[in-house]
Amino acid sequence: MAAAIKVSGLSHWYGEGSMRRQVLQSIDLTIEAGEVVLLTGPSGCGKTTLLTLVGALRQVQAGEVKVFGEELNGSSRSQRQQLRRRIGMIFQGHNLLRCLSSEQNVQMGSDLLPDLSYRARRDQAREWLRAVGLGDHLGKLPHDLSGGQKQRVAIARALAAHPQLLLADEPTAALDKQTGREVVELLQRLAREQSCAVLMVTHDPRILDVADRLVQMEDGRLSVSSLALQAG
Amino acid sequence: MNPLGWIAGFWRGRRIPLSWLLLTRQPVRLAVALAGISFAGILMFMQLGFRDALFDASVTVHKMFNTDLVLMSPRTKSSISMAGFPRRRLVQTLADPEVAGISPVHWNLLLWRNPQTRGTRSILTLGFEPGDPLFLDPELSEKATLLTQKGRVLFDERSRDEFGPVAKWFRQGRTVESEVAGKRLRVAGLFAVGPSFGADGNLLTSSETFLSLLPSTPAGSIELGLIRLNSGADAEKVAARLRQQLPKDVIVYTKDGFIEMEKDYWRSSTAIGFIFTLGAGMGFVVGCVIVYQILYSDVSDHLPEYATLMAMGYSLITLLGVVAREGLLLAVLGYLPAYGAGQLLYGVVQNATKLPVAMSNDRAVIVFTMILVMCMASAALAMRRLGDADPAEIF
Numbered sequence: 264m265a266a267a268i269k270v271s272g273l274s275h276w277y278g279e280g281s282m283r284r285q286v287l288q289s290i291d292l293t294i295e296a297g298e299v300v301l302l303t304g305p306s307g308c309g310k311t312t313l314l315t316l317v318g319a320l321r322q323v324q325a326g327e328v329k330v331f332g333e334e335l336n337g338s339s340r341s342q343r344q345q346l347r348r349r350i351g352m353i354f355q356g357h358n359l360l361r362c363l364s365s366e367q368n369v370q371m372g373s374d375l376l377p378d379l380s381y382r383a384r385r386d387q388a389r390e391w392l393r394a395v396g397l398g399d400h401l402g403k404l405p406h407d408l409s410g411g412q413k414q415r416v417a418i419a420r421a422l423a424a425h426p427q428l429l430l431a432d433e434p435t436a437a438l439d440k441q442t443g444r445e446v447v448e449l450l451q452r453l454a455r456e457q458s459c460a461v462l463m464v465t466h467d468p469r470i471l472d473v474a475d476r477l478v479q480m481e482d483g484r485l486s487v488s489s490l491a492l493q494a495g
Numbered sequence: 496m497n498p499l500g501w502i503a504g505f506w507r508g509r510r511i512p513l514s515w516l517l518l519t520r521q522p523v524r525l526a527v528a529l530a531g532i533s534f535a536g537i538l539m540f541m542q543l544g545f546r547d548a549l550f551d552a553s554v555t556v557h558k559m560f561n562t563d564l565v566l567m568s569p570r571t572k573s574s575i576s577m578a579g580f581p582r583r584r585l586v587q588t589l590a591d592p593e594v595a596g597i598s599p600v601h602w603n604l605l606l607w608r609n610p611q612t613r614g615t616r617s618i619l620t621l622g623f624e625p626g627d628p629l630f631l632d633p634e635l636s637e638k639a640t641l642l643t644q645k646g647r648v649l650f651d652e653r654s655r656d657e658f659g660p661v662a663k664w665f666r667q668g669r670t671v672e673s674e675v676a677g678k679r680l681r682v683a684g685l686f687a688v689g690p691s692f693g694a695d696g697n698l699l700t701s702s703e704t705f706l707s708l709l710p711s712t713p714a715g716s717i718e719l720g721l722i723r724l725n726s727g728a729d730a731e732k733v734a735a736r737l738r739q740q741l742p743k744d745v746i747v748y749t750k751d752g753f754i755e756m757e758k759d760y761w762r763s764s765t766a767i768g769f770i771f772t773l774g775a776g777m778g779f780v781v782g783c784v785i786v787y788q789i790l791y792s793d794v795s796d797h798l799p800e801y802a803t804l805m806a807m808g809y810s811l812i813t814l815l816g817v818v819a820r821e822g823l824l825l826a827v828l829g830y831l832p833a834y835g836a837g838q839l840l841y842g843v844v845q846n847a848t849k850l851p852v853a854m855s856n857d858r859a860v861i862v863f864t865m866i867l868v869m870c871m872a873s874a875a876l877a878m879r880r881l882g883d884a885d886p887a888e889i890f
Binding site for chain 2: 354424
């Protein structure tokens with residue numbers, strides 16, 4: 264099986280002409296299927312840019328990015344859109360749809376699955392919400408949920424589309440210590456059950472131990488000292 | 496695939512009704528949008544209703560005749576300027592085997608003196624032989640026999656109030672007399688037609704009375720000749736035959752052609768069609784602006800959410816479909832109250848103006864189409880905003 268992510272020689276620039284600024288410098292990174300990798304580093308060092316490139320949200324400028332063996336450099340808009348269906352994303356802000364209940368929000372994820380009846384997709388959505396411990400909050404709007412609950416709905420939504428890769432950008436940033444810890448542990452456990460690879464950007468030193476591997480980034484470069492941490 | 500299977504398949508494959516939820520979970524915005532669309536719809540209903548009513552009212556008299564063909568002078572351009580032609584032309588048509596009967600009609604605008612205020616006002620007066628089966632309404636033909644006595648008229652009870660409280664007095668049993676073209680006349684009965692563009696009121700009388708009111712009318716000259724055909728005869732064919740046989744000092748119309756000629760006159764020689772169509776067009780533009788504003792701000796407000804959906808793998812087409820469906824829902828939801836209010840206002844207007852304003856299927860379809868175009872065009876414009884939804888920006 265191809266690696267979930269295989270990045271080599273990836274560079275990226277922002278701006279035009281004299282304002283052009285390099286944010287990623289020749290990055291090499293491989294994440295195997297089912298591996299949980301944490302990406303840390305000071306803000307502005309290019310972590311989020313790397314995430315958007317791997318998540319097929321941005322056109323690759325130079326270098327190679329292969330996701331599930333598919334080359335993203337030179338990919339078309341619709342190729343990237345199709346690929347994104349296999350990638351779950353969790354954002355710093357939960358980015359739930361305000362007008363949908365938690366159940367409906369999660370179903371927006373499972374609605375992406377082909378050949379399933381509405382009922383089956385809805386049942387899956389409910390199942391995922393139960394899995395993240397929100398079985399009693401199916402009909403609530405995001406407005407009526409706490410920050411931790413919203414982030415758990417977002418996790419359920421990301422996982423409901425059966426992704427093989429999960430990208431998360433500081434999912435604990437808006438949460439208190441206790442909740443942040445719970446959310447990340449939940450994320451790790453569920454991802455593992457699905458044998459889904461995870462690339463998570465975080466500043467939060469309290470959650471580093473959930474990772475299989477830790478990657479440090481500074482000034483657009485990955486530090487070589489990727490220390491392996493084995494949880495459990 | 497059979498339709499039931501298709502519906503079942505559609506139902507099974509349906510997704511979260513995002514457009515519906517986007518609209519209904521913001522009730523205030525939805526209410527504003529629907530109020531705007533309904534207002535535009537009502538405006539269109541009223542303007543088009545007035546336009547059609549004014550055109551329809553111009554032919555209420557035309558419609559009441561029991562006739563298949565009509566003869567008129569080629570100089571006649573409308574009901575307010577009926578020119579005379581020789582009556583013998585009408586008699587000539589009897590030579591055609593399909594012609595069952597004829598009725599000559601005198602037609603002119605005369606001055607009616609209001610019996611209460613003594614002011615004068617012009618009224619459309621028809622003169623005919625009281626025994627002729629002239630009208631589609633048998634009751635009216637029956638009443639017409641009252642006119643055999645000279646100096647008697649039937650008065651249109653739906654004439655404008657400026658003609659005086661004739662109908663009211665008549666119903667109270669009073670003898671209502673007035674002066675037309677300087678001659679004293681007595682009201683022998685009432686009928687109901689209503690005012691039109693050209694005439695504020697209508698009067699029926701016998702040929703004899705009519706000619707006494709207008710003694711200068713050349714002998715044997717009439718303004719309108721009604722021709723009734725044998726049942727089953729093809730009016731178009733007979734009309735074509737008569738056109739060939741008769742000299743050029745008359746023209747032959749079918750009844751529909753007669754009605755259309757009158758409508759055409761008002762359509763082309765007055766600004767009414769233009770004014771009311773313009774009014775409806777303004778309703779359309781106002782509606783467009785409102786729907787565009789609503790949809791544009793709706794898309795703008797939800798831009799991060801649309802970007803999130805794109806990041807999840809939803810295609811731009813799917814999201815454009817969401818906006819398009821919002822437009823469609825707004826059109827349907829906004830049309831229904833407009834239709835109801837239109838019905839209601841037509842009733843009010845009909846009472847106040849005595850114009851034949853009523854909901855017609857054609858107009859209901861036209862207004863719905865306009866609202867639909869309005870909403871879909873606005874949705875299409877608002878969709879351009881979706882191009883700004885960049886999934887890369889939401890991390």
